[in-house]
Amino acid sequence: MNTVAIIQARMSSSRFPQKMLQDLGGRTPLDWVVRAANEIPGVNRVVLATSDDPSDKPILEHCKKHGIDSFAGDLNDVLARFYYAACEYEADVVLRLTGDCPFLDPDLCGILVYQLEKLKADYVSNVLVSTWPDGLDCEVMMFETLERAHKQAKAEYHREHVTQYIHHNRTQFKVFNHNAPLAGWQVERWTLDYPQDLEFLRAVAPHLPKDRAPRHLEILRILDANPAYRKLNSNIPRNEGLSQSKKKDAAQQVERTFDQSTALLARAEKTVPIGSQTFSKSRTQFSVGHAPLYVTHGVGGRTWDVDGNEYVDLVNALMPNILGYADPDVDFAIRQQLNKGITLSLATELEVELSEVLVDIVPCAESVRFGKNGGDATTGCIRVARAHTGRERVITSGYHGWHDWYIGATTLNKGVPKAVQELTHAVPYNNLQAVEDLLKKYPDEFACMILEPMNYVEPEKDYLANLKKLLHRHDVLLIFDEVVTGFRYAMGGAQEYFGVTPDIASFGKSMGNGMPISAVVGRRDVMKQIEEIFFSTTFGGETLSLAASLAVIAKMKSNRVIDKLWQTGGEIRARVNALIKKYDLGSVVDFKGKDSWYLIGVQAYQDEPVEVVKTFLLYELHQRGVLTNGSHNICYAHGPDDIQHVISAYDGALSRLRQELDRGRMASRMKAPIIEPLFKVR
Numbered sequence: 001m002n003t004v005a006i007i008q009a010r011m012s013s014s015r016f017p018q019k020m021l022q023d024l025g026g027r028t029p030l031d032w033v034v035r036a037a038n039e040i041p042g043v044n045r046v047v048l049a050t051s052d053d054p055s056d057k058p059i060l061e062h063c064k065k066h067g068i069d070s071f072a073g074d075l076n077d078v079l080a081r082f083y084y085a086a087c088e089y090e091a092d093v094v095l096r097l098t099g100d101c102p103f104l105d106p107d108l109c110g111i112l113v114y115q116l117e118k119l120k121a122d123y124v125s126n127v128l129v130s131t132w133p134d135g136l137d138c139e140v141m142m143f144e145t146l147e148r149a150h151k152q153a154k155a156e157y158h159r160e161h162v163t164q165y166i167h168h169n170r171t172q173f174k175v176f177n178h179n180a181p182l183a184g185w186q187v188e189r190w191t192l193d194y195p196q197d198l199e200f201l202r203a204v205a206p207h208l209p210k211d212r213a214p215r216h217l218e219i220l221r222i223l224d225a226n227p228a229y230r231k232l233n234s235n236i237p238r239n240e241g242l243s244q245s246k247k248k249d250a251a252q253q254v255e256r257t258f259d260q261s262t263a264l265l266a267r268a269e270k271t272v273p274i275g276s277q278t279f280s281k282s283r284t285q286f287s288v289g290h291a292p293l294y295v296t297h298g299v300g301g302r303t304w305d306v307d308g309n310e311y312v313d314l315v316n317a318l319m320p321n322i323l324g325y326a327d328p329d330v331d332f333a334i335r336q337q338l339n340k341g342i343t344l345s346l347a348t349e350l351e352v353e354l355s356e357v358l359v360d361i362v363p364c365a366e367s368v369r370f371g372k373n374g375g376d377a378t379t380g381c382i383r384v385a386r387a388h389t390g391r392e393r394v395i396t397s398g399y400h401g402w403h404d405w406y407i408g409a410t411t412l413n414k415g416v417p418k419a420v421q422e423l424t425h426a427v428p429y430n431n432l433q434a435v436e437d438l439l440k441k442y443p444d445e446f447a448c449m450i451l452e453p454m455n456y457v458e459p460e461k462d463y464l465a466n467l468k469k470l471l472h473r474h475d476v477l478l479i480f481d482e483v484v485t486g487f488r489y490a491m492g493g494a495q496e497y498f499g500v501t502p503d504i505a506s507f508g509k510s511m512g513n514g515m516p517i518s519a520v521v522g523r524r525d526v527m528k529q530i531e532e533i534f535f536s537t538t539f540g541g542e543t544l545s546l547a548a549s550l551a552v553i554a555k556m557k558s559n560r561v562i563d564k565l566w567q568t569g570g571e572i573r574a575r576v577n578a579l580i581k582k583y584d585l586g587s588v589v590d591f592k593g594k595d596s597w598y599l600i601g602v603q604a605y606q607d608e609p610v611e612v613v614k615t616f617l618l619y620e621l622h623q624r625g626v627l628t629n630g631s632h633n634i635c636y637a638h639g640p641d642d643i644q645h646v647i648s649a650y651d652g653a654l655s656r657l658r659q660e661l662d663r664g665r666m667a668s669r670m671k672a673p674i675i676e677p678l679f680k681v682r
Helices: 029-038 054-066 078-088 106-118 143-152 156-160 164-168 195-207 216-225 227-232 240-250 259-268 328-338 349-361 374-389 432-441 463-473 494-498 524-531 543-558 561-582 610-623 640-663
Strands: 003-008 045-051 069-073 093-098 123-125 139-142 175-177 295-299 302-305 310-313 367-371 393-397 424-426 446-451 477-482 504-507 518-522 589-594 597-602 631-633
Touching: 003 029, 003 078, 029 045, 029 054, 029 093, 029 106, 045 054, 045 078, 054 069, 069 078, 078 093, 078 143, 078 156, 093 106, 093 143, 106 123, 106 139, 139 143, 143 164, 156 164, 195 216, 195 227, 216 227, 310 640, 328 543, 349 367, 349 518, 349 543, 367 374, 367 524, 374 393, 374 446, 374 477, 374 504, 374 518, 374 524, 432 446, 432 463, 446 463, 463 477, 477 494, 518 524, 543 561, 561 589, 561 597, 561 631, 561 640, 597 610, 610 640
Parallel strands: 003 045, 003 093, 045 069, 123 175, 393 424, 393 446, 446 477, 477 504
Antiparallel strands: 093 139, 123 139, 295 302, 302 310, 367 518, 504 518, 589 597, 597 631
């Protein structure tokens, strides 16, 4: 196997021109990278790939002077440049390196080369998820992988950034990421993109070996001994070049295709009812053939579907990913616990530790019981309340899961015994009179009322406090379903935010940043019933989710995550509201709920039904790279680029909506099938 390391470099950087031939400890940054590349175990040849633009002639002259193999190709189509360089040097395996990584670690690169072979992979890197210091970037791929990307990639930023097409199309390529062994390294910046970076590199270089390439542990120890060095360039965002390319590409809207999603649905429905394990992620909520139905992966605030389309993700797995996909700190905690075991034969200290943390942050929490999903938690609340009061009837307001006691009182009650259905009574939110009427109609029969303390409707003044007083006068327990609001409104949930403490509460979704975990928390005297009722599951103490939840809470506290959720959601809301006003759509589209989580409100327009208007709006947003099922589920990873992408998408979508409403008879021109609501609970 001929393994060729190809180093990408040019002189015309917009942020730091001429950086490749600057002096760095007596040699150029290029020479640092070339030296490291030659030391990578398994590499047969090192080639510097620059452009044939006159501005890069000094690089070619430098290579000739120092005996470095070189290749000149297209300035902007860097993917083509890599491909033709690999062809010329007859590579079987290609390493993609960049000239802006002078402190490249050859041993780390060698591990990736070895992994590619042993995993029989198409592509292995340490950049799919940012866990290593910026400046240790290495990507290794089979030549056939590079060739396929070259022939198929169309987007401008796929061509400019070489491997992005491979990253996005996980159904085509067998891809692996090599993670750093410790958490927190992703904040280190050892790359060369700005003059401040060169200042940092020049500060570190005198401490490094003169006769060989440095290793990353050597650099970490130098920085630990000289912490002031880190401050020289710590204010610069990571991957800014890729960010700028995505912005430019997003402005060039191209109609997306969903052939792979549609084909996978046909395959799935042979074995999976409705093609998905979750109604809200299924074809019932998206237009088949005109929307993504299956995804391959997510990173940060974005996700990619099986057709390789990229989205700013405003679904976020129905809200569990409060920090974003592949959060390095949470994932590190999971990997560490994985080495100790997942589900063990007895309880672990993690159960105690997380319980103590929840008691500390949630106002009503004195005792805790864990489950795996929100339905576990809400059902646990109901059983505890019935056991404590000796009563059977339940009042509900909102959505509380799929179990018989709740779903039997909705239109999706098939399979639920009528006797069970008759014990649950739904009331409108903010309607104290409806609650009082039920309490009078069935005196001493209600165990509890469970409600979402807020969904998209603001509680009226003192509604929650007065509801608690009313229920307690009738010895009825108040339960807050905080599966959604928990960790979004405040660390202690909506009960902390509104200053009203329930007797019991259910938490879930955001607790584990995607790991399956939920909790019932409440008064000790009420929760004591768990000793006598049966709320017990094999996986209640599963350790990966517990470790993830502890990491989530720790990060939310230290990084003021909730403040950022409100800020990001508020900015998107304000800017889209301005667009709604611009296109005179205030009577058709609005937002309902708090800034950290809100729904897209859509109304009928003249003869256009609400389902037609909503389907059209979602279709246009999907085509513009925003994944939503009708809500804005904000995560911590959503940054300025994501915000701007969402705004640009809304600008185009609302403009099209205005045009179509003015033409009339939208349904006759709809490309996408109309989405009918599953059932209405909020």
